[in-house]
Amino acid sequence: MVKAFKEFKTYLLSLKILSLPKENKSLFLYLRVSNQVVSVVLVRKENGVQCSVYYYNRTLHDAEIIYLKVEKMALALVSA
Numbered sequence: 034m035v036k037a038f039k040e041f042k043t044y045l046l047s048l049k050i051l052s053l054p055k056e057n058k059s060l061f062l063y064l065r066v067s068n069q070v071v072s073v074v075l076v077r078k079e080n081g082v083q084c085s086v087y088y089y090n091r092t093l094h095d096a097e098i099i100y101l102k103v104e105k106m107a108l109a110l111v112s113a
Contacts, residue, residue, distance in 0.1 A: 052077070052084040060086060064109050066102050069093050071109035089113040 054060060058077055065072040075087040091112055093105070100108065 066105040073113040
């Protein structure tokens with residue numbers, strides 16, 4: 034059990050959380066809007082794998098919760 038935990042810990046530490054953008058490479062922007070949260074992820078593709086470059090997440094409060102989805106998407110873009 035201890036060996037499995039150590040291997041898992043080593044695996045998690047080896048993962049790249051964020052990567053650097055590369056010059057002249059396309060970036061893709063993903064927006065996620067729910068009732069109470071907006072999220073933005075900027076990714077690039079490398080060898081067919083999407084690598085996160087930037088991540089933004091925000092919990093909506095008060096009047097923001099009743100915004101229309103399109104307004105929440107605009108808020109996510111402006112905030113990020």
